[in-house]
Amino acid sequence: MQEKITEEVKRFAASSSADDKTYVRQKWPTLAAWYRERIRGDWELENINSELRDYGVVEWKNRVLEAGLTAITFRMKRGGLGEYQQNCFLVGYVADREFDVARDRYRLPARTSRPL
Template identity: 40%
Template sequence: MAKRGCPSDYLPKFADHATKLCRLGATDAEIAEFFGKDERTINRWKIDHPDFCQVLKDGKLLEAGFVEITFKLKHRELGEHQQECFVVGYVAAHELAVPRDPIAMPCEDASAISRYKIAH
């Protein structure tokens, strides 16, 4: 079944332009302004053109923060001290201005921390 409405004015070269804009820190609204389109059009292009969507995902600037926290716990009844270590972190997208994908895990689980960093 054919799509209804006007044909898309998306061109494959737009992905190259979007890559450069993302590297400069452009938001979706700024990319839409560059192309002379509405931000809804950019969102529609993301759905209709997977290559364009991937370019935007790969090119967006992300900020990550990780903190290693070490503290001592005292068992009141036994009088023993136990040292615990956790890594707490997040990834933030500049465009959304909110932390996402928080992480909290024991320091000893280095492989899980590495997998998290690689995935983001």
């Protein structure tokens, strides 16, 4: 689940707004808006890291489904300012593999941007 979330976010970051074929904007609109705003503000992506924060099962409509929470960390730089920043978003969803659907997507508040 962590790998799937990370790959989707990386594909989103690598695409232009018009070229985006991921569902990141629908699943985690705050993360997507923050990232696009940074890119428009002349920030450049250095890398994206992820870390599994929680994983388990939930009961959803009398069925047991997997649920996961992943920390996605963006490391950005802005050459004109000579600055680096790192932001972390906690995102996840309930995986309904029987119907191949991500249910109950969630995003916890990001850690505050901080210069590095």
